[in-house]
Amino acid sequence: MARSQRVRTTASVLANLLLPIAVLVFAAGFFPYKPVLPGLATFEEQDGGHESVGGRAAPVFDKVIFMVVDALRSDFVYGHESGMEFTQSLIRSGAAIPFTAHATPPTVTMPRVKALTTGSVPSFLDLILNFAESDTSSSLAAQDTWLAQIRAQGGSVVFYGDDTWLKLFPPNASTGTSFFAREDGTSSFFVSDFTEVDNNVTRHVAPELAAPDWNAMVMHYLGLDHIGHKTGPQGPNMLPKQKEMDGIVRVIYEAMENEEHHRDTLLVLCGDHGMNAGGNHGGSGPGETEPALVFASPKMKGKEKRKYECPTVPKEGTEFHYYTKVEQSDLVPTLAGLMGFPISRNSLGVFIPEMKGLLGEGVEGHLGRNARQILRIVERAFGEEGFRRRVEGFKGENLATGEMCEGKSEGEARLACLWAYAETVLERRSSGSKKESALMAFLLEAQETLSGTASSYNIPLMVGGMGLTALIVALSLLSFPTFWPPSTAGLSLTITSLLYGIMMFASSYVEEEQQFWYWLTPAWILLLTVQTASQTPSPKTKYILAVSATAILAVHRFCVRWNQTGQKHAGEPDIVHAFFPEAHVLMWVLILGAYACNGYFLVQRAFAGLLAPEIGVLIAVVLEVPAIVFKLNFTQADAPELVQGLAEQIRELSKPFDLVLQARVVFAGLATVTIVVVTLAVLSARESKRLGMKEAGMLPSLAERLHVLLTLFLMTQSRAPNVPLFLGLEVQREALRRTLSVHAGKERRVTAVALTTLLLSHVYFFCTGGSNSISSIDLSNAYNGVADYNIVAVGVLLFASNWTGPIWWCSAASGLLTAKPSIPPPQPKQNGRSWIDDERSKLHSETLQAMMGPEKSREAQSQTANGVGVWSLYISCMTAFISAGLLAVMAACTALRTHLFIWTVFSPKYLYAMAWAVGWHLLFNIGFGSLMGWVAGVA
């Protein structure tokens, strides 16, 4: 079944060219881009010619203070253990109305801010854009928000807090005028910062409360979220922070009571999302989706008959459901009603009925506007004419009550029926309450239908994406030279791919994917060792193999416990979170060891035969020291509990230089040395070739040299507690090299390398803290050396800091695979060659011999493998696994698209599958590997 080299190469190239297309086609169908209604809403379109019915009431409030406290879960305000006593007293006195506002997943800040301002339900696409923040399509500048409505009415808005808002509301591109009249953004860069981020906001409160010129003041406090991420909801700083927030509410409320220009001011206190028991958010767990929402004003006293008890307990059977549950988007029509401006066009919100008391007579008119505004979205979703026809049809049926619509099938039919009924009721001279209930019935049904996601998949595109991926799987199989007889590694790779594919359909295994890799890897290592052992008769080699396997497995065992990941056991003690804070000195010793080891390899491997050892050591020190200093200072800022006053003098000395500069020094050093090494290596290889020297094959290949430099880069991109893992990586690589050097058979060896790389890449992805959940993406190292936002730089750094281990193994594999240039036969000694040439040749060979031990030359001679064939087989293995895995994820997402967990488990998994396929496989495995091959070819 052998195929020609040409067919195989074509198939392989075609498969990898199609891969990004397939990924994008499926994504386009799976994450539909919802077109938004452009332009600002006006009263005219929403009154719909019914101005006489109800009419427009005078605005109840003319100013709003919108206070967002990041991750303000409902129990932080309403619970018995809350520190917000003043706010609770407001609720008791009737001056504040409390709600639990449901935040739809993904519960991360940017989509939540979008929901709170536009009233729409952000698509999953916004989550990707959350990380690609510069993307203009995610900007709300052109969209209809309640902020834009206030500005359209001639009002002005001021903003203080999380700079996500400044990215969402950028200055006008053509005129350059800022969206906000005054602004001060804080970046949530270091999660360890509990106070500075909030003081940056609080210092503006008093001056702004004194200034009468604004109509809306938005504040976004980040400290509480940071405390949650760092220490969880039960952390020691949580209660003081709640008290601090309560104090700000008090300051604002007292100003509203005492200042004349705040007579008609409304305070909205809300969380953008909640947090889970571990203090993280992003998913759809209880707590994550249940932030608090409080409306407060002295004017409310007495207007509401209903009394609220506070502090109180959540609804029975729930943990965080206090009072009435509303949608976050409901804020938009409610605010529009209270402040008297049109409801934003894309809002799916419904006016909160409990606020009716404040609107008085205007309720009916406002509900009508709310209904007509949502009607436009309904008409766009189902087609305007078709929907109209259905409504007319139902009108003919002469509906007596709205309940008659319950029998209609969900979706368009029921909505049309409800709207027909509402129109009939409005046209008749019915009582106010009947009209209101008819409108509410339509609004709630429309909200539920339109928020649902099941209807918005583009199935043909999804199937197309799957078809393309299936084609890629077939092509990648075609690119294998032969399948028969099957090798152990080949069979293992097949079984791994199949098991992985099956696993993708079980939500608990997607959440706990690390278990699969942790479980499979030791078995494969053992099998590889046993298989290799059976090929050698020498007992001594067998002992070496046994020691190697034990070393690999021992390192693996530590890695597994390094960072606890997954969902089920999240937050359980592990080495990084439970052991290192207590043994930070040991951690720093290990980190220094890792840097020292890297420095040793720089001299021994990267500079071997290129630079004199003395100069090599000097350069290594110049490279490593800034890297260590940066790591120290960065950790002090990011996780001070891991530094605890260590090396104070070094930190004092480097204080004048900010972290951006320090990171740039490291990167600049790395870039310079890389260029020097590449140049010298190419020159040296040419020189060796020209002189016809044996030692050419003894030197480390260029891939091996650059691997050392890449390691230093990846160490810079790792969180400090993960740096010691690089020691383990080196141990495993060395042990693997020894095992594989015994391994017989070229092709089997390549498949074995591919499978080992695959397994260890995944193991390291998970043991450095990665998971299939969005909340585990580590942003802290994504801005190293980046002062202003640069999407390419941040993207590369973000990928490198989250896929550290996988990238390292890619490069290690290309080092394990790259065949050394075969040694040209020694040329007959030419007579009459000048003594200078002789001397030079002698010097060169002496340098080389001094660098490399005798074992290298033996190894070099045994290396006669055909480099191209090895490389293409390796790529075939990788492509086969990646495409098969991708196909399984796509199939799971399609088959389970109505599953409860689709947005929390399967969609994030698809995003990760995209990153593995495009980022890891295409860019690093193929891109970086081919580059290494090409450079080696030049040399």
Place this chain on the structure above:
Amino acid sequence: MSSQQSTKSADPQKPLKHVDILQNQASLLFANLHPVLLLSVVPISFKSLVNDPVNTLLGLAPTVALVQAIYCIVCLPSTGQTPPPAHKPGQKKKSGKPVQDIWAKVVPALLSFLLTLFLTTPLLYITTILFGAPLISHHLHTILLALHLALLTTPQLFYVHGLDLSTWLRLVSLQQPVDEMYGMSLGALVGGWLGAIPIPLDWDREWQKWPVTIVCGVYAGAVVGKVLGGYVFKGARMKIN
């Protein structure tokens, strides 16, 4: 891993042959009873295994050891002992020295169990740790698991092959031809490995806790391995390439 039937040994100098069980009635009877006894261990003690793994495993160990010891003594040829040729019907039985015969069997069996207890158990304990067993908690659980794994894995091999280094190197590098003792050992190891699969599932059942599923996997694997090794793949050599 692919298995291939091969009747001929690859190495002409050292003819590798699988080991047959003794061909007498007691041996054949117990060899068939043996898997049934082993397999019944799990269902009988399952409830108490879930409730109190440590004491259950501890209480079971002597029973399992006894079953294994009888299996070795009754069914297996001890080290170097070639199975006596089947008696011809008419031949008169040799009235040898039965007492010495018994001792010739009991002593190697005793040695096998000492080695299993003091050599295999610690080794397998380390191996289970390397394969992901809890390191800082559940010590007794894991030690007892290693003990049971050892009891099912090595006594029969020590009894049959002794401490011949080259044989053991062949055994660990899967070059020994398959017979029912070797199949049982491999089956127990693979079964234990597969037994870890249900642990991460979110079913929240009591029996998903450490090391219940592994123990079940070990016993099931041992029996399956013994049957496969004794009947289906007898004499086969694993060919891994």
